[in-house]
Structures are given as structure tokens and as C-alpha cells.
Amino acid sequence: MQSAEEDFVDLLDERRKDCDLMWASRPIKQVFPHKLPSEYVFTRKQAIEAVMADPKVLAAVHAVAAVKNVSTEIVLGEAHDMLQEMASKAHLPTVRWLGLLITKVLKRILISIRLNEGMFFRLKHQMCISQVQYIYAPTHRSYLDFVLLSYILFCYDMALPNIASGMDFYRMKVVGEVLRNTGAFYMRRTFSTDPLYKEIFRSYVSSLVSNSDRAIEFFIEGTRSRSQKTLTPKFGLLSTILDGLFRSSVPDIQFIPISISYDKPLEELLFVYELLGVPKPAESTTGLFRSLSILREPFANGHVYLKIAPPISARKYLDWEIRKASALSPQAKLPHEVTKKVAYAIIDCHKRNTILTPFNLVALLFNHQILSQPGISYSLQELIRDYCWIKGILKERFDATINPTPSSLFSGHSPLDADRNEVIESLNTHKDLIEIDSEQNLRLRSRHSGISQLRDIKGYPLMDQTLRIAVPAINLMIYVNPVFAYLSKSAITAVSLDSKSEEASVKRYSVLRSLLSAEFALPMGLSETELLEEWEFAKRLLRKSNSPGRNNYDQDDIKLQSVMCSLLVPYVASLFVLCKTLTQWENSTECAEKAVVKECQRRVEQALYEQTSLIKHPYSLSLDVYVSLLSSLVKCGNVTVDKNCIYKPNKPSLQAIVNDLEGILKHLPSGSYISISSTFIPQETPSPRAKL
Numbered sequence: 112m113q114s115a116e117e118d119f120v121d122l123l124d125e126r127r128k129d130c131d132l133m134w135a136s137r138p139i140k141q142v143f144p145h146k147l148p149s150e151y152v153f154t155r156k157q158a159i160e161a162v163m164a165d166p167k168v169l170a171a172v173h174a175v176a177a178v179k180n181v182s183t184e185i186v187l188g189e190a191h192d193m194l195q196e197m198a199s200k201a202h203l204p205t206v207r208w209l210g211l212l213i214t215k216v217l218k219r220i221l222i223s224i225r226l227n228e229g230m231f232f233r234l235k236h237q238m239c240i241s242q243v244q245y246i247y248a249p250t251h252r253s254y255l256d257f258v259l260l261s262y263i264l265f266c267y268d269m270a271l272p273n274i275a276s277g278m279d280f281y282r283m284k285v286v287g288e289v290l291r292n293t294g295a296f297y298m299r300r301t302f303s304t305d306p307l308y309k310e311i312f313r314s315y316v317s318s319l320v321s322n323s324d325r326a327i328e329f330f331i332e333g334t335r336s337r338s339q340k341t342l343t344p345k346f347g348l349l350s351t352i353l354d355g356l357f358r359s360s361v362p363d364i365q366f367i368p369i370s371i372s373y374d375k376p377l378e379e380l381l382f383v384y385e386l387l388g389v390p391k392p393a394e395s396t397t398g399l400f401r402s403l404s405i406l407r408e409p410f411a412n413g414h415v416y417l418k419i420a421p422p423i424s425a426r427k428y429l430d431w432e433i434r435k436a437s438a439l440s441p442q443a444k445l446p447h448e449v450t451k452k453v454a455y456a457i458i459d460c461h462k463r464n465t466i467l468t469p470f471n472l473v474a475l476l477f478n479h480q481i482l483s484q485p486g487i488s489y490s491l492q493e494l495i496r497d498y499c500w501i502k503g504i505l506k507e508r509f510d511a512t513i514n515p516t517p518s519s520l521f522s523g524h525s526p527l528d529a530d531r532n533e534v535i536e537s538l539n540t541h542k543d544l545i546e547i548d549s550e551q552n553l554r555l556r557s558r559h560s561g562i563s564q565l566r567d568i569k570g571y572p573l574m575d576q577t578l579r580i581a582v583p584a585i586n587l588m589i590y591v592n593p594v595f596a597y598l599s600k601s602a603i604t605a606v607s608l609d610s611k612s613e614e615a616s617v618k619r620y621s622v623l624r625s626l627l628s629a630e631f632a633l634p635m636g637l638s639e640t641e642l643l644e645e646w647e648f649a650k651r652l653l654r655k656s657n658s659p660g661r662n663n664y665d666q667d668d669i670k671l672q673s674v675m676c677s678l679l680v681p682y683v684a685s686l687f688v689l690c691k692t693l694t695q696w697e698n699s700t701e702c703a704e705k706a707v708v709k710e711c712q713r714r715v716e717q718a719l720y721e722q723t724s725l726i727k728h729p730y731s732l733s734l735d736v737y738v739s740l741l742s743s744l745v746k747c748g749n750v751t752v753d754k755n756c757i758y759k760p761n762k763p764s765l766q767a768i769v770n771d772l773e774g775i776l777k778h779l780p781s782g783s784y785i786s787i788s789s790t791f792i793p794q795e796t797p798s799p800r801a802k803l
Contacts, residue, residue: 118227119516119517120225120226122226123223124223127218132211141268144244144245144324145323147242153318158198158319161318162194162314167310168190171309172187175307186307189307190307197296197298197311197312202293213258216406220405221410224259227515231263243364244321244363245367246326246352247328248368249370250332251333251334251335251342252371254378257274259371260417261274261294270324272328274293275327276298277297278300281297313351316352317354329349331345331458338589338592338736339592339593349450353425354445359437359438363425363426365423365424369417369419370420372468373412374414374415374468377412380582382589386732387578387582387734388569388712418466418512423453425453465511469536469537471590473537474590478587481787482728482780482781483780488550489553490553491552499526504667511597541590544556544587556791557793569709570712573712577719577732580785584728584729588681588730591678594678599631600633604653605676606775608650619771629742629743630740673780681728683772683776683779684726685730686768687772687773688711689741690749690772693707707741708737714726725773725776
């Protein structure tokens, strides 16, 4: 029986009953998470003054003035301008009016917003009595993420946090200042080469950590996950936040991981094209108004799920020796290993608390059907049967949370009827991707909109024929990808089990796990004991029976292994293409990231149409995959990179990987989206635009 903290409520249920204006203008006694004496709480003006008086900032000002050969007053003016651009505000009237507007929009586009309210109340109570700083650390799957979190905090009379935001939003006319009034503070994407900005940003974040009574919100993945998988963490802002604890400015920092899942992200089709190399449209106020077209169809984006996890205390990651180093030397720096451990603790918590939607399971099963039995139709009845099967396995063996339903919505239907209703509702939400034909079989829609005519494509200019096949295939895969939060290790294990001996299987698992570590946000550097424990645990999850024995698998287990292997097909194929491309790279051609991923995309397109090719899945056209795989190859030492970001392949080691991957691919499901493309339902789709 689940605890009260695991019970979900629909936040929109009450909003559909009440007057939105009266609700948004209600009396509010805000709860401020960081309990500080009033004299220690900085206003915006005081925070700016404190940064300008910071000795390290002043030292940077003098250094820059000397380098530029200008007076310090000029550089101080530049520093002050940077802070005015950066610093957030808190303006409750703005929050109220936005709350009213956002309520109207969310009630129109969503069926529900489901939240584990019990955990939220527990956190709210804890914030009222503790004296630590809190950091909201949500996943980042859509621009809607920070809107939703702020909306939820407003619903529960919580002060909105200081929200780390990109400069794209700052540049939006009117919108930039409106967001600043709700707590947004702006940061440039990169500033490692600007010592003054770097020092100002560090000092400003430190003031938020130690002297703001509001929490901080940031996305540890750094950017939206267009693939809808968990991304490897970014350490820069996290390290700056942790520095406040390292310097004893606060007694503890509590990170609150929040996993957000969408039935259908607003940017769904836009993400597909970005993965293929089409540049993201610039955020603009005009684009925001255009995005209001989402209001045309009610409830078109289905449900949104937020699962709040218990806080992670950063203090336990700083042992006595680390604290002593800080006390003994003002120049001491927080060890990177501490930042890395905290980052992966948050990432792992995100994964454990990922909520899978019914369509994630539908996409998983349909993708498996296409790869394992491409010439055979998949009926709605078969889908519902398989859905019940895979849902049971994911919940029982992998402890996955799937479509948590508020108790107020329990209908008394049998489990089979409830599962059928989940499938039907999810297919209705995604009717522009999958359609049930007159014979009750599933068919993909061809969603390509002719966007290939755009310029400045980051990758290889793909044929229109390829895009007509790739767009729906990749669209489907971005709904498959969330299951990797639970299945990545077991999927790698399933692929590795084909080796001739246990020792060979473990070795293959170790290699594949390392090479796919960036793709699935897996920490590296495991000891041999830790690796073997992980292997044994993942292997047990693939087997229903707990009895020992290498071949002790029943029919359900064999089917599950086949599903797992289908999951990894595009990733193993992409790794194969990348390693082979690098082994054949001519020394006369500069081996830069852009050139490598472009060449990989060209090779995949060519291979997709060759009957004897091992490359079958259009998702291998995704540029993001090659970027993350390159990162892993560098970490594993198979590729080195110089100061000019030019790669130097270790061709013998890469060739060994190519040989092993070729053997793996020959045993993986070999169905092709190309072979079923004639069954795609034609569909005219408007060009995707930035949603927010």
C-alpha cells in the first residue's frame, strides 16, 4: 500500500470549479523557504551593492581595467550594467496576473496536472521550521517546466524561487521583464572567457544562497532534453551554489529533485527537427503569441505529472577534511568530485521518480513490433494485451511509476478495462502520430512538413524522402526514450547476454556501459565489485524466476529481452557508425565535431536504403546521439581532443569496438521503418514553430 506522500491529486480539478479571478487575487501569506533574520535578507538593491563590494569582483575590475587600459570607473560601470541585466525581482502583483492567465491556458490545453501533494505538504512544513537554503532541481523536458513549478508554488502559497534563466528570454520584449518580476535571474550561456562576468555571476549566486529568503531553481541538465531522456548533469552553476556551503555561508543546502513528465510536450515536433539538425527558432514575443494556436484544440496535450522527491542534503557530501580545507585557506576550492557526486545523486533521483505515461509504453511496444516483426500488422487488441503485460513487469520488477491516478478518479473498472482506457486515451492524445485504421491496426502518420527547405541545417542535408520516414520514427522514439530511466542498465545487459561466456558478457557490458554512459547519464568510474553487483542486479530483473542458472528464462523473459534489445538498436547502430567513421577518417581532413556528426548522418542515410546494411533505425540520424557518444569515447580514451577541439581517433581501439558492435548488430532485431514506410498515413502538418 502506498504512503500518503505517494497519493496524487489533480491541481486543475479545483480550478475548474472556482472563479479564477477570485482565486488569483486571494489573500496570501507566503512561505519563504530560507529562514533568515530580516536584517540578513537582501533586497535586489542590496544584493547588487554587495556584489559590487566583493573583493574578488573588485580585483577582477582592476585586472580588466589594466588589460583594456581604461579607468576602473568605466569597468565598474560595465559591472553594474551586468548586474542590472542579471538580478531578479519579486513582484507579487505580476505573479497574480500571470497566475490568472496561466490557469486559463493550462485548463484549456491539459486534462490534468498530477502532483504527489503529500510530499509537497511535508516539504512546506519542513521549510517553515528549518534554517537551510533550498534548491528546486526539476528535470527539463519543456519550456513549460519552470512555468508549471512556479504555478504550483503559487497554488500552495509558496514564495516563487530565484530561477536561473537563459538570455534568450531576457531578449524577449516585455516578456523578459515580466519573467524577471517572477524571480528569473539571467545568465549567459558561456562566460568562461570573461573573467569579470564570471566573478560577478559567482558573487551574485553566492548572495542568493546566503542572503535570499527565497529558494533557487535551476535545471541541472542545463538545457531541455529534446530526446526526453535524462541528460548528463552540468556542473558549473551547481558548483557555484555548493560553494556557499563550502564557505559555511549556510548550514546546509537541500536539493529538491522534481521529475516532470508530459503526455505530449508543447515542442514535440520541434524537438524532432532539432534532433535532425534544424536550428531551434529564436525565442521571441511574436513567437509566443503565435504559440497560442495550441489553444485551438482543448486538452490536446493530455496530462502532466510532477513527482517531488525527498530533499537531498548536500552537507553529507562534505566530510571533515573538506570543511577543514575551507577553514584553513580562503583560496581553497570545492573538490570537483563533491559537485559530481551531488549532481549524480540528483540525476539518479530524477530517474527513480520518473513517471511513465501510457503512451511511453505504447511507443515502446509499437517500436518493438516494427523492429521485430516489420511485415506484420499490430492490432489494437494485441497492443492492449502487450500493454497489460509490460506495465505489470515495469511496476513489479523495476518499481516504475506509471500513470498515477488521483483517488477521486478511480472508476471501479476492472484492471483490464482501466488499462484499455489508458491506451485509448493516450492514442487519442497522439492521433496525429499513430492512427487506428478501419481494420483496428496501428499505423504511423507521416508528419514531415517540408521543413528541409530551411537554411543553416547543422547536419547533412537529408533527402525529403528520408525526412518523411525519419520524422515519425524519431517522433515515436522520443516517447520511447523516457523508459531508459528504468531500463538502460537492463537493456545493455540484455544485449550483452549473447556472448559465449559469463566473463565475456560482463566485459561486453562494461564496455557498452562506458560508451553509452553520456547517452544514458550513467556515472563512470565504478569499481570492479560495483560493476559486478550492477550486472547481477540488472540480470535478475530480466528473469521472472529467482532460481539460479544462466539459461533459466521463460517465454515472458525471452520476450522481455527482445523488447530490451529493440530499445538499444538505434544507439548501438549509432555507436557503430561513429566508430567506423572515425577509423576511416582521412588525416588530411580536420576531425572536428561538426564535421564528424555530419559525416555520420550522411552515412546513416545512405545505409538506411541498403538491404544488407546493419543500420536500420532512422533515430540513428539524430545529431545529439553522436555528440554524446563522442563525449564518451573521449572519456574512455578511444579518442583524444586537442585545445582546438580537434579529435584524434585511436584507430586500433576503435576498430576493436567496431568488430564487436558488428557482431552485436547481427543479433539484434533487424526490422526497418523503411520497409513499412508505404503504410504511413499521409498528413499535412504546418511548419513547427517555437512554442514559448
